[in-house]
Amino acid sequence: MQKIAFQNELTISTVQQRNGANNTKKDVRKIQSWLTLFAMTNAGAATATGIDGDFGKATEQAVKNFQKAKGIPQNGIVDQATFDLLAAPMRAAFLSTITGTDLRGLVVSAARQHVLNRPFELVISQQPNSGPWVRAYMDGNEGREWLWCMGFVQTILDQAASVVGKDFKQLMPLTYSCDVVGTTGLQTGVLFRYNQIRLNPALMKPGDIFLLQKTPNDWVHAGLITHIGDDFIETIEGNTNDGGSNNGNAVLSRVRNFRKSKLDVFSIEGLV
Known part of the structure; x- marks a missing residue:
């Protein structure tokens, strides 16, 4: 494939969490975006949040709500494994066999x-x-x-x-x-x-x-x-x-x- 920009949307550079020393606005916006997209198909999950690059209490709670919906530990922290779940729709769209x-x-x-x-x-x-x-x-x-x-x-x-x-x-x-x-x-x-x-x-x-x-x-x-x-x-x-x-x-x-x-x-x- 030549159009491979989707690959950038499937990863974060490092673990992101509330007030994390290694947080980046780019990665936090990715997380907030996928949380909001998840809410569109899971209206009762309460994962929609502002997309501002600030991993505050609201984003942390949205992450916990997503983790609850997925049946994984609710620690409010987004590592690559959790982000893989968030970005799973894009992974399926681009990488599943056609x-x-x-x-x-x-x-x-x-x-x-x-x-x-x-x-x-x-x-x-x-x-x-x-x-x-x-x-x-x-x-x-x-x-x-x-x-x-x-x-x-x-x-x-x-x-x-x-x-x-x-x-x-x-x-x-x-x-x-x-x-x-x-x-x-x-x-x-x-x-x-x-x-x-x-x-x-x-x-x-x-x-x-x-x-x-x-x-x-x-x-x-x-x-x-x-x-x-x-x-x-x-x-x-x-x-x-x-x-x-x-x-x-x-x-x-x-x-x-x-x-x-x-x-x-x-x-x-x-x-x-």
Whole structure:
């Protein structure tokens, strides 16, 4: 894999604890982020806390509550073993085995593996598009301006392609921009316009990338196609929400009507 920023989100430099002499703001923020993410799927655990890099009494109690939820000693201290439990969803998303008979199957498998582990962004220092999942998809970058739908798409392509010894950059440059990918597709002849797709849905296949068109040379959102129906596609996409926003806060599985939306499709056939 070439997009390996996720590895930085799976470790802390040393044990972190309340008023610890070796505490670092970076590691404490990681801990607080994962505690807050845990609370999103375990609402009664009382682990959500401020993400400020200060390991005080509140963070210590949140850690104890997490440890209680996991059935381990409640000492309020985060060593690597405890942090491994906190960051387990990302470890599962990136490092569990994906299966498929070809690259397309691997892309769909990897995308489903991620969505099952509930990637979600956080607001840190009043900046949306932040947190460990965003940094993993965006090569360490985060913040208001770092829209991460294409970062997610390329991460999945990279993860799947690496299984079969291929380089996703043979299809497109490493980028966070939907416009760059769309323009590349036009230049290389692998981008099908939405009117072509409506006339011939067979042009798109699972594993391909949809690009939501604003104007013919401006695309505002992207995701991966996992299934194709009569008038709809099922997708897995990042930086979206329940309403299908192009600047939401999660990785979600969605259904989109390709006959009513301007969905151009970038084919990955050249890498298959």
